[in-house]
Amino acid sequence: xxxxxxxxxxxxxxxxxxxxxxxxxxxxxxxxxxxxxxxxxxxxxxxxxxxxxxxxxxxxxxxxxxxxxxxxxxxxxxxxxxxxxxxxxxxxxxxxxxxxxxxxxxxxxxxxxxxxxxxxxxxxxxxxxxxxxxxxxxxxxxxxxxxxxxxxxxxxxxxxxxxxxxxxxxxxxxxxxxxxxxxxxxxxxxxxxxxxxxxxxxxxxxxxxxxxxxxxxxxxxxxxxxxxxxxxxxxxxxxxxxxxxxxxxxxxxxxxxxxxxxxxxxxxxxxxxxxxxxxxxxxxxxxxxxxx
Amino acid sequence: xxxxxxxxxxxxxxxxxxxxxxxxxxxxxxxxxxxxxxxxxxxxxxxxxxxxxxxxxxxxxxxxxxxxxxxxxxxxxxxxxxxxxxxxxxxxxxxxxxxxxxxxxxxxxxxxxxxxxxxxxxxxxxxxxxxxxxxxxxxxxxxxxxxxxxxxxxxxxxxxxxxxxxxxxxxxxxxxxxxxxxxxxxxxxxxxxxxxxxxxxxxxxxxxxxxxxxxxxxxxxxxxxxxxxxxxxxxxxxxxxxxxxxxxxxxxxxxxxxxxxxxxxxxxxxxxxxxxxxxxxxxxxxxxxxxxxxxxxxxxxxxxxxxxxxxxxxxxxxxxxxxxxxxxxxxxxxxxxxxxxxxxxxxxxxxxxxxx
Numbered sequence: 001x002x003x004x005x006x007x008x009x010x011x012x013x014x015x016x017x018x019x020x021x022x023x024x025x026x027x028x029x030x031x032x033x034x035x036x037x038x039x040x041x042x043x044x045x046x047x048x049x050x051x052x053x054x055x056x057x058x059x060x061x062x063x064x065x066x067x068x069x070x071x072x073x074x075x076x077x078x079x080x081x082x083x084x085x086x087x088x089x090x091x092x093x094x095x096x097x098x099x100x101x102x103x104x105x106x107x108x109x110x111x112x113x114x115x116x117x118x119x120x121x122x123x124x125x126x127x128x129x130x131x132x133x134x135x136x137x138x139x140x141x142x143x144x145x146x147x148x149x150x151x152x153x154x155x156x157x158x159x160x161x162x163x164x165x166x167x168x169x170x171x172x173x174x175x176x177x178x179x180x181x182x183x184x185x186x187x188x189x190x191x192x193x194x195x196x197x198x199x200x201x202x203x204x205x206x207x208x209x210x211x212x213x214x215x216x217x218x219x220x221x222x223x224x225x226x227x228x229x230x231x232x233x234x235x236x237x238x239x240x241x242x243x244x245x246x247x248x249x250x251x252x253x254x255x256x257x258x259x260x261x262x263x264x265x266x267x268x269x270x271x272x273x274x275x276x277x278x279x280x281x282x283x284x285x286x287x288x289x290x291x292x
Numbered sequence: 293x294x295x296x297x298x299x300x301x302x303x304x305x306x307x308x309x310x311x312x313x314x315x316x317x318x319x320x321x322x323x324x325x326x327x328x329x330x331x332x333x334x335x336x337x338x339x340x341x342x343x344x345x346x347x348x349x350x351x352x353x354x355x356x357x358x359x360x361x362x363x364x365x366x367x368x369x370x371x372x373x374x375x376x377x378x379x380x381x382x383x384x385x386x387x388x389x390x391x392x393x394x395x396x397x398x399x400x401x402x403x404x405x406x407x408x409x410x411x412x413x414x415x416x417x418x419x420x421x422x423x424x425x426x427x428x429x430x431x432x433x434x435x436x437x438x439x440x441x442x443x444x445x446x447x448x449x450x451x452x453x454x455x456x457x458x459x460x461x462x463x464x465x466x467x468x469x470x471x472x473x474x475x476x477x478x479x480x481x482x483x484x485x486x487x488x489x490x491x492x493x494x495x496x497x498x499x500x501x502x503x504x505x506x507x508x509x510x511x512x513x514x515x516x517x518x519x520x521x522x523x524x525x526x527x528x529x530x531x532x533x534x535x536x537x538x539x540x541x542x543x544x545x546x547x548x549x550x551x552x553x554x555x556x557x558x559x560x561x562x563x564x565x566x567x568x569x570x571x572x573x574x575x576x577x578x579x580x581x582x583x584x585x586x587x588x589x590x591x592x593x594x595x596x597x598x599x600x601x602x603x604x605x606x607x608x609x610x611x612x613x614x615x616x617x618x619x620x621x622x623x624x625x626x627x628x629x630x631x632x633x634x635x636x637x638x639x640x641x642x643x644x645x646x647x648x
Binding site for chain 2: 093094096097186190213215216221223228229231237238248249252253256
């Protein structure tokens with residue numbers, strides 16, 4: 001890893017995101033929607049009686065009809081979506097190794113909020129651990145500048161809770177039309193619970209963002225004694241690291257990632273892993289094209 | 293075996309030994325989730341060992357500071373032996389050889405020969421208790437009856453110091469007998485008189501000696517280091533010599549001893565070999581059951597305690613040296629650990645809020 005600080009990777013002006021589904025939102029926006037309207041995309045042709053807009057009569061189709069019916073073209077109305085960032089703020093996110101996970105999360109949310117607002121979509125942020133944190137609950141809004149308050153609160157938040165029940169409660173808060181939901185967490189969550197969380201958000205388009213730190217696993221020293229304290233549970237454990245244990249940790253971490261991938265695959269997109277710093281280009285590519 | 297402490301007040305600090313159970317020597321480093329990583333038996337064992345060695349180090353240090361020791365005690369045993377007072381002649385003639393002249397090259401003085409053999413005698417008889425008295429013109433109280441072997445050997449060694457003056461057996465014997473009187477235990481008693489000559493014993497002293505011996509009977513051995521040409525103990529008097537104590541003090545001392553009605557043997561030794569034989573003979577004769585007190589000395593355990601503490605601390609130091617920070621260098625590890633405290637502090641605040 002190159003030794004670059006977080007300031008080196010300033011977020012781009014916009015994070016591109018494309019929805020592979022049609023939003024049923026009624027608000028005009030930039031995404032393909034289910035509604036017809038004055039958009040540019042041709043959608044279908046229906047009898048004029050169903051879509052009584054004589055300006056859009058399609059002469060060719062109408063002339064071809066043996067029953068001499070009149071047909072009108074319909075176009076897709078570009079719609080907006082609601083984007084939510086559900087941020088895990090449990091104590092494990094307080095880990096500061098190569099990077100500060102909460103800062104990464106705030107950075108990501110900041111970039112997302114800016115892009116989403118510029119795209120005309122609504123952005124909301126919910127921080128949750130065992131419960132939904134009231135200080136960090138911002139329902140989706142298009143209000144300009146709203147992200148400033150979100151981000152400052154997120155930056156100054158000290159993660160302390162334990163658990164992940166809050167995710168499921170957060171799913172209740174954002175129920176309704178299909179939304180784009182970024183699940184930002186380190187995903188140190190047991191796989192049954194991870195599955196429950198994904199199931200709770202299954203109605204939405206879930207983009208799991210895994211915040212990891214190379215010091216957690218990959219850059220662990222191979223030899224030495226460490227006294228590790230579980231940031232969530234507070235339990236202390238002495239670890240006598242040696243190559244065999246190191247390998248075991250790597251394998252375990254690989255299994256954990258694979259489990260998360262398989263769960264995520266069942267519910268939508270593949271997880272995107274942010275390690276130590278945010279690679280904006282990769283993130284953009286993932287959001288535009290990476291649809292599992 | 294019972295433990296004792298010189299300053300038991302230090303033990304009031306003993307609850308402190310629980311500190312290493314609560315605290316680890318390693319700096320706590322935050323880690324997102326330990327549930328997600330492999331458990332490791334070796335690590336757990338080492339963890340327990342390190343905590344225990346912390347406890348052991350503190351406990352051993354406290355014990356050492358409190359002056360831990362095994363208290364001394366005396367044990368009564370039954371063995372073979374006697375209480376023997378060695379009555380040594382310190383007259384100046386003892387410095388001469390058996391030939392009656394100052395020792396030359398390779399020659400041993402009478403005192404040196406006696407010393408050598410008496411040392412053997414003392415060392416051969418482990419259960420005996422010895423007292424040492426010396427006499428010259430006046431008796432010298434050297435060592436009461438004791439089981440301190442080193443002191444006895446030291447006193448015997450001292451007989452090779454240059455001699456003093458004349459021989460006054462009577463007062464010396466009286467002193468040796470009074471040493472026996474001062475020793476209250478019931479044991480077989482003996483006096484080994486080592487001298488190279490005799491003198492007339494005053495009649496009053498003779499009476500006193502008889503009274504003392506009647507009070508406390510002892511076995512009497514006289515090891516007479518006979519100088520060449522000197523009159524023997526057993527020799528009948530020559531025709532031209534009057535048979536008086538003044539003329540033949542040795543012969544008459546022998547007669548006096550025989551008249552004491554206690555077991556008595558006299559040995560006439562004219563050379564070191566004869567001295568050895570005589571001492572072997574005494575060794576054979578003095579074989580009576582004896583109850584003796586064996587003193588088990590106090591054993592200072594604080595050195596061992598310091599050693600244990602040192603070993604435990606060394607182990608802890610090694611463990612501390614083997615400690616690694618998660619990022620392998622300074623400031624970031626500090627931040628990682630500070631996040632642990634920040635988390636705890638924040639948790640405490642949130643608990644307070646909930647309570648309020």
